[in-house]
Amino acid sequence: MTAEKPAPATARELGIAEQVAVYQREFPTVDPQVETIVQTLSRVARRMGVAYDRQLTVLGITSAEWEVLKALVVAGSPYRLGPGELAKRLGLTPAAMTHRIDRMVAEDLVTRERDETNRVRVIIELTENGRDKWLESMRMAAVFEEELLQDLAGEERAVLSHQLARMLRRIEESQPDALGRTADLD
Amino acid sequence: MTAEKPAPATARELGIAEQVAVYQREFPTVDPQVETIVQTLSRVARRMGVAYDRQLTVLGITSAEWEVLKALVVAGSPYRLGPGELAKRLGLTPAAMTHRIDRMVAEDLVTRERDETNRVRVIIELTENGRDKWLESMRMAAVFEEELLQDLAGEERAVLSHQLARMLRRIEESQPDALGRTADLD
DNA sequence: CCAGAAGATTTAAGAGCTAAAGTCTTGCGA
DNA sequence: TCGCAAGACTTTAGCTCTTAAATCTTCTGG
Numbered sequence: 001m002t003a004e005k006p007a008p009a010t011a012r013e014l015g016i017a018e019q020v021a022v023y024q025r026e027f028p029t030v031d032p033q034v035e036t037i038v039q040t041l042s043r044v045a046r047r048m049g050v051a052y053d054r055q056l057t058v059l060g061i062t063s064a065e066w067e068v069l070k071a072l073v074v075a076g077s078p079y080r081l082g083p084g085e086l087a088k089r090l091g092l093t094p095a096a097m098t099h100r101i102d103r104m105v106a107e108d109l110v111t112r113e114r115d116e117t118n119r120v121r122v123i124i125e126l127t128e129n130g131r132d133k134w135l136e137s138m139r140m141a142a143v144f145e146e147e148l149l150q151d152l153a154g155e156e157r158a159v160l161s162h163q164l165a166r167m168l169r170r171i172e173e174s175q176p177d178a179l180g181r182t183a184d185l186d
Numbered sequence: 187m188t189a190e191k192p193a194p195a196t197a198r199e200l201g202i203a204e205q206v207a208v209y210q211r212e213f214p215t216v217d218p219q220v221e222t223i224v225q226t227l228s229r230v231a232r233r234m235g236v237a238y239d240r241q242l243t244v245l246g247i248t249s250a251e252w253e254v255l256k257a258l259v260v261a262g263s264p265y266r267l268g269p270g271e272l273a274k275r276l277g278l279t280p281a282a283m284t285h286r287i288d289r290m291v292a293e294d295l296v297t298r299e300r301d302e303t304n305r306v307r308v309i310i311e312l313t314e315n316g317r318d319k320w321l322e323s324m325r326m327a328a329v330f331e332e333e334l335l336q337d338l339a340g341e342e343r344a345v346l347s348h349q350l351a352r353m354l355r356r357i358e359e360s361q362p363d364a365l366g367r368t369a370d371l372d
Numbered sequence: 373c374c375a376g377a378a379g380a381t382t383t384a385a386g387a388g389c390t391a392a393a394g395t396c397t398t399g400c401g402a
Numbered sequence: 403t404c405g406c407a408a409g410a411c412t413t414t415a416g417c418t419c420t421t422a423a424a425t426c427t428t429c430t431g432g
Contacts, residue, residue, distance in 0.1 A: 014260075016351070022260050027324045031332070033343055038234070038331050040350040045231030047357040048224070064419085074200075074208050084379060096420055098381055120379050120428045138213045145224050146217070147360060151352045157219055160349050164226040166337045168202070171233040174333060250388085270410060282389055284412055306397045306410050 016040050048148070055140040059133050065104055069134040072110070072126040079126035082115075086124060109133065202226050234334070241326040245319050251290055255320040258296070258312040265312035268301075272310060295319065 014022065020035050056066055071089050072079045081089075087097035101124060104110045109130035115121035126134075149157060200208065206221050242252055257275050258265045267275075273283035287310060290296045295316035301307040312320075335343060 016354070022262075023324070025262070026259050027321060030324065030328060033340075033347065034328075034331050034335055037335065037343060037347045037350065040347065040354055041227065042231055042234065044350060044354050044357065045228055047354070047361065048228065051357070051361055073212050076208075076211070082379080083381090093421055094380065095382085095422080099419075118379095118429075122380065135213060138209070138216065142216060142220075145220050148353055148356050149220055149223065151356060152349060154219075156349060157223060159345065161219065161223045161226065163338060163342060163346050164223065164230060165202070167334055168226055168230050168233070170334050170337060171230065171237070175233065175237055268410080269412095279390055280411065281391080281413080285388075304398075308411065 016043065048144075051144055052137075052141065055137060055144070058140075059136060061107075061109070061133055061137075064100060065107075065109060066134070066137060068100060068104060068124075069109065069126065069130050069137075072124070073131065073134050079131065080123050082121055083124060104130075202229065234330075237330055238323075238327065241323060241330070244326075245322060247293075247295070247319055247323075250286060251293075251295060252320070252323060254286060254290060254310075255295065255312065255316050255323075258310070259317065259320050265317065266309050268307055269310060290316075 016036060016039050019039055020030075020032050023030050023035055024032060053063055056063055061069075067090055068086060071086055072081060075081050083097045083101060084094055086101075087094045090097070092100070101110065101112060105112050108127055111125050111127055113123055113125070115123050152160060202222060202225050205225055206216075206218050209216050209221055210218060239249055242249055247255075253276055254272060257272055258267060261267050269283045269287060270280055272287075273280045276283070278286070287296065287298060291298050294313055297311050297313055299309055299311070301309050338346060
């Protein structure tokens with residue numbers, strides 16, 4: 001999750017150029033071009049997170065719940081996983097998973113039942129409602145994402161995609177273990 | 187803050203291409219190119235957040251504390267602001283700000299004193315130590331960021347910068363009020 | 373058949389935030 | 403000058419989301 005709370009009156013945020021100028025003032029050896037790229041990228045990602053959170057709010061779910069829906073969808077039909085497996089995939093402790101599932105069962109996003117073939121296990125299964133919410137979140141996200149990229153032609157998109165991929169490869173090579181919790185809609 | 191907790195054993199994360207393939211399977215109308223860009227960008231941002239958090243851990247501060255240091259540095263010499271103003275800039279309630287400052291005073295990152303010209307007000311001022319920590323965080327970030335972009339030549343960086351700026355402009359036009367809490371190092 | 377492993381849940385406790393109440397200081401009107 | 407409302411910060415109480423550790427149930431190997 002990213003934000004989207006009642007958030008007390010926020011002060012005006014600096015534009016990227018202003019922000020970089022301040023950094024140059026306080027830390028003169030900074031490379032303005034590098035800093036501009038990094039700042040812009042971070043800010044785009046943050047804004048995307050806010051946008052996704054809003055969309056989820058419209059759907060009446062939290063991003064924590066969305067993560068669970070996503071994990072089940074990714075697992076594929078019949079959209080079932082155990083709490084332990086879910087916890088592993090989401091990077092939570094089993095205890096946190098239990099609580100999260102409690103809520104989601106109450107909201108009819110998933111069902112919880114014992115596995116009759118092995119009664120130690122529990123099966124969490126996506127409900128129709130849960131799957132619909134996920135699909136709807138994807139529809140909304142698709143609209144937003146297309147708008148986001150509307151100024152870039154196909155060829156430009158290919159270039160951007162390639163450059164971002166190279167950045168990602170660099171990070172993953174230097175920090176192979178830096179997974180970090182899954183951000184918003186991804 | 188982004189992550190960097192003891193994090194229970196995490197499952198292997200899907201590569202971008204795999205992730206997009208799953209989305210195509212479950213939501214066939216998705217545009218693979220758009221999705222790839224969005225996913226990659228989000229993931230780069232997330233990895234950056236993890237990297238920054240690690241660096242801050244090395245410095246012995248949290249990203250919440252870093253935000254305060256940054257706000258004071260941005261304010262410029264003599265690096266002073268009141269708790270209320272800080273709260274506004276960070277998007278926190280004054281109550282939360284008080285608690286955060288309590289910790290930071292104890293860690294010698296800032297000082298808290300009454301304004302003698304108007305004893306209703308309190309002045310939070312960056313300590314030498316606090317400023318040093320911020321400067322050191324910038325040095326570490328600069329190294330990391332240069333590495334991140336090492337595969338892109340100057341001309342490519344200019345293109346990337348421009349494309350990201352266009353994306354950001356699109357978002358800000360469609361969601362002018364979507365500030366969202368400041369991510370990690372930005 | 374039983375000891376112990378596995379898997380999930382319950383319980384207790386911590387971090388960090390908010391809303392609302394409380395405290396202290398200032399400044400203004402009578 | 404007194405009284406008191408307003409402003410700025412702090413305190414208190416309570417909420418949400420986590421985690422760690424204890425507990426409960428069920429299964430499995432010897």
